[in-house]
Amino acid sequence: xxxxxxxxxxxxxVSTSQAQVTTYVTQPAEFEGALDFTWADNWGMxxxxxxxxxxxxxxxxxxxxxxxxxxxxxxxxxxxxxEVSGKIAAIYRGTCEFGLKAxxxxxxxxxxxxxxxxxxxxxxxxxxxxGAEVTIPVVMISTDAGTMLHDEIVAGxxxxxxxxxxxxxxxxxxxxxxxxxxxxxxxxxxxxxxxIGFSSAMGTWVKNFGYADQSDVSVTGTVTNGGNTVYDExxxxxxxxxxxxxxxxxxxxxxxxxxxxxxxxxxxxxPNEDAFPTDNVFTWxxxxxxxxxxxxxxxxxxxxxxxxxxxxxxxxxxxTCSYFSHPNASMFTVEGIYTSGAKSGGVTMQxxxxxxxxxxxxxxxxxxSDATTNDIIMLASGEYVYDSDLSQETIYIPxxxxxxxxxxxxxxxxxxxxxxxxxLGFGESLNYERLQxxxxxxxxxxxxxxWGSFSNADHCAVGAKLTQMVGVDxxxxxxxxxxxxxxxxxxxxxMIGLSGKATLQIYNALGENVGERSVAVGDxxxxxxxxxxxxxxxxxxxMEFENGKRSDFRVVVSK
Numbered sequence: 193x194x195x196x197x198x199x200x201x202x203x204x205x206v207s208t209s210q211a212q213v214t215t216y217v218t219q220p221a222e223f224e225g226a227l228d229f230t231w232a233d234n235w236g237m238x239x240x241x242x243x244x245x246x247x248x249x250x251x252x253x254x255x256x257x258x259x260x261x262x263x264x265x266x267x268x269x270x271x272x273x274x275e276v277s278g279k280i281a282a283i284y285r286g287t288c289e290f291g292l293k294a295x296x297x298x299x300x301x302x303x304x305x306x307x308x309x310x311x312x313x314x315x316x317x318x319x320x321x322x323g324a325e326v327t328i329p330v331v332m333i334s335t336d337a338g339t340m341l342h343d344e345i346v347a348g349x350x351x352x353x354x355x356x357x358x359x360x361x362x363x364x365x366x367x368x369x370x371x372x373x374x375x376x377x378x379x380x381x382x383x384x385x386x387x388i389g390f391s392s393a394m395g396t397w398v399k400n401f402g403y404a405d406q407s408d409v410s411v412t413g414t415v416t417n418g419g420n421t422v423y424d425e426x427x428x429x430x431x432x433x434x435x436x437x438x439x440x441x442x443x444x445x446x447x448x449x450x451x452x453x454x455x456x457x458x459x460x461x462x463p464n465e466d467a468f469p470t471d472n473v474f475t476w477x478x479x480x481x482x483x484x485x486x487x488x489x490x491x492x493x494x495x496x497x498x499x500x501x502x503x504x505x506x507x508x509x510x511x512t513c514s515y516f517s518h519p520n521a522s523m524f525t526v527e528g529i530y531t532s533g534a535k536s537g538g539v540t541m542q543x544x545x546x547x548x549x550x551x552x553x554x555x556x557x558x559x560x561s562d563a564t565t566n567d568i569i570m571l572a573s574g575e576y577v578y579d580s581d582l583s584q585e586t587i588y589i590p591x592x593x594x595x596x597x598x599x600x601x602x603x604x605x606x607x608x609x610x611x612x613x614x615x616l617g618f619g620e621s622l623n624y625e626r627l628q629x630x631x632x633x634x635x636x637x638x639x640x641x642x643w644g645s646f647s648n649a650d651h652c653a654v655g656a657k658l659t660q661m662v663g664v665d666x667x668x669x670x671x672x673x674x675x676x677x678x679x680x681x682x683x684x685x686x687m688i689g690l691s692g693k694a695t696l697q698i699y700n701a702l703g704e705n706v707g708e709r710s711v712a713v714g715d716x717x718x719x720x721x722x723x724x725x726x727x728x729x730x731x732x733x734x735m736e737f738e739n740g741k742r743s744d745f746r747v748v749v750s751k
Contacts, residue, residue: 212366212401212471213241215306215331216353218249220344226470227337228314231354232330235291235319239329239355247355248280248304248329252345255281255297255305266293270300277301280352282345285310285332289320294330304329304354308338311538316500318536329354357401358435361467364402365409365432365460369623371397372458372474376627378489378619379496381658382450382480387520391446394425396458396474397439400432402467407431410461411440417454422447426461450480453491476622484605485530485655486514486635487619495586496655498532498617510640511608512616512652513551515633521597523660526550528574528590528732530655531607532617533583539613540581546609548574548589550656553602559632565643568604571595579728584617588657590699590732594744597658604637605656617653624651670743672735674721678748685719692738696721699732706731713737723749 215229232238239246253275257268266283270276281297285307294305305328309315314332331354344350357364375392384390394413400406408429415423427440445456460472479489485496504510529548533541554567574591589607597603607616624635636652637643670690674683690713698707706726711719728751735743 212357212364212399212468213355214353214357214468214470215333216357216468217341217350218353219351220349223341223344223350226468227333229331229333230314230316231332232290232294232317232319232323232326235323235326235330237324237327238319239327241329241355244356244358246329247353247357247360249351249353250278250280250303251348252282252306252341252350252352253279253348254345255283255300255302257296266296268296270296273300278303280304280306280354282306282308282338284308284338285315289322290317290330290332291319291321291323291326294326294328295322298326298328302328304352305331306352306354307332309333309335311335357468359401359403361402362404363406363462363464363466364400364468365406365462365466366399366401366468366471367396367411367458367460367474368399368471369474369621370625371399371437372476372623374476374622374624374627375478376631377484378477378487378622379479379481379483379485379655380450381482381484381524381660382452383523383660384518384520384658385450385480386448387523389446390450391444392478394423394442394445395427395440397437398432398460399437400434403434404464405431405433406462406464408463409438409440411442412459412461413442413445413456414459415445415454415456418452422454423456452480453489453494454478454480455491482657482659483530483655484514484516484658485653486622486624486651487617487653487655488621490586493586496530496653497619498534498584498586498653499620500618501532501534501584501615502618503612503615504640508612508640509608509610510616510638511547511549511606512618512636512638512654513549513604513606514636514652514654514656515553515602515604516656517600517602517633518597519599521601521603522599524658525594525596526572526591526603526605527594527657527659528588529605529607530586530588530653530657532586532653533578533607533609533614534617535583535613535615538583541578541583541614542581544578544609544611544614546576546578546587546589546607546614548576548591549604549606549608550591550595551604551606553604555602560628560634561632563634565637568643576730586617586653588700590730590746592746594659605654607652607654619651619653622651668741670735670737670741672733672743672745674733674745674747677746678750679723680750681724682720682722683747685721687713687719690737690741694735694737697734697736699734700729723747727751 267288
């Protein structure tokens with residue numbers, strides 16, 4: 193059912209529990225090391241790189257077609273087949289489908305293909321019309337990596353290993369997302385975490401991919417918060433036999449009070465120098481603020497990251513939803529939805545439309561193992577129109593009205609696109625398969641007409657903004673409207689029947705506070721707000737009056 197987007201950012205190097213898959217520069221020595229990459233693992237005939245027998249090691253040659261470009265896009269038959277034959281062909285991204293580029297290289301005798309991205313980080317690749325004919329490994333590396341290696345490739349000095357490194361090196365230990373213990377959520381409001389005494393089991397499996405047994409292996413786990421180390425534990429030592437795994441347990445991580453971003457690291461310790469150290473460390477983070485999410489949190493803006501973007505294979509509209517249920521949910525209202533979108537080939541998202549939706553899941557079930565999806569109803573929604581590209585960037589969609597949650601009810605926070613061309617954000621670097629099995633709870637659902645789930649390990653990058661209740665009843669809400677709306681200069685807000693002091697807060701589409709002021713409201717007065725300095729977009733106005741009343745409304749600024 194799932195197709196992976198052809199255009200994507202923030203993709204981590206692929207690593208699985210079956211084998212250690214890499215794109216690794218073996219020479220020249222000054223560039224030796226692993227590269228961030230994605231690989232074609234679902235085209236039909238491309239080899240399974242988890243299997244050691246499918247690994248390749250060869251020198252890299254620029255593949256050139258009949259165009260005048262020295263660094264070819266590979267969209268036509270390659271004209272330097274004599275150079276490419278028996279080598280790994282390097283081809284640049286652009287113009288045509290990945291499958292066609294790879295097929296042209298294969299027809300020229302290449303034993304593998306490295307596609308160099310022209311738009312940043314490695315992208316997940318779809319095979320397109322020709323992908324099913326490709327039988328050689330195909331990987332993509334970043335723009336920066338391609339730039340770094342270009343001159344050495346032209347000089348014939350770059351050799352690469354693509355595939356599993358099982359048994360290649362004497363000492364080679366590994367930990368990865370499917371092996372590491374992570375919290376139940378990547379983000380949970382601090383008040384909830386503190387109220388329930390939230391804790392996370394700590395530890396990780398360590399796999400020995402080397403051909404030598406290793407003894408005296410241990411794992412150190414650290415957690416920092418605000419630059420301070422709040423957890424630092426090292427496991428006992430154990431032996432890890434070649435080709436086998438061992439689990440290294442650590443004490444649980446817990447705090448009396450949670451606040452801010454916690455960044456955690458598992459590090460493998462061994463008396464032997466590891467020949468492939470890039471996967472000896474695994475990191476995750478956890479945010480205690482007003483965000484709920486499963487996807488990894490971006491430490492720069494403290495929002496969930498859409499690490500890859502997907503859509504249904506049949507190209508029809510669909511929506512993805514994160515699951516939430518909690519015995520203390522009534523402490524919070526849902527203010528809005530965090531999500532991201534993108535289109536294939538780097539096509540702009542400008543003028544595209546996304547909806548944020550809140551559903552209640554009314555089916556009665558004890559856990560994910562016996563869940564049904566016969567009775568799911570929508571409770572609230574909000575909309576977002578892209579006024580600039582913002583492709584793959586996390587956006588905030590405020591609900592038309594904040595919704596007060598209830599204890600122990602089952603909710604779905606959802607992102608929906610009516611366009612079959614839009615891919616929605618998913619998490620990739622965290623694996624919830626073990627947690628889902630242990631807790632017997634859903635992680636996410638999706639629907640393209642029928643509700644379902646891709647797999648236990650997948651999770652969408654939809655998050656929600658949860659605001660803690662402060663005891664305000666519905667009758668304390670005030671309905672205010674601004675005019676003109678949309679506006680390019682200023683708005684006027686009739687304040688009939690209201691008086692006294694009030695606080696006005698303005699939030700942009702990312703949920704960021706971009707304006708705040710104290711105002712005095714005269715009876716039957718009109719408040720004027722200058723919007724001329726605001727960028728085009730949708731803004732949420734929140735007003736708190738000294739008598740306890742409040743109001744929320746949206747204003748669209750057009751330029």
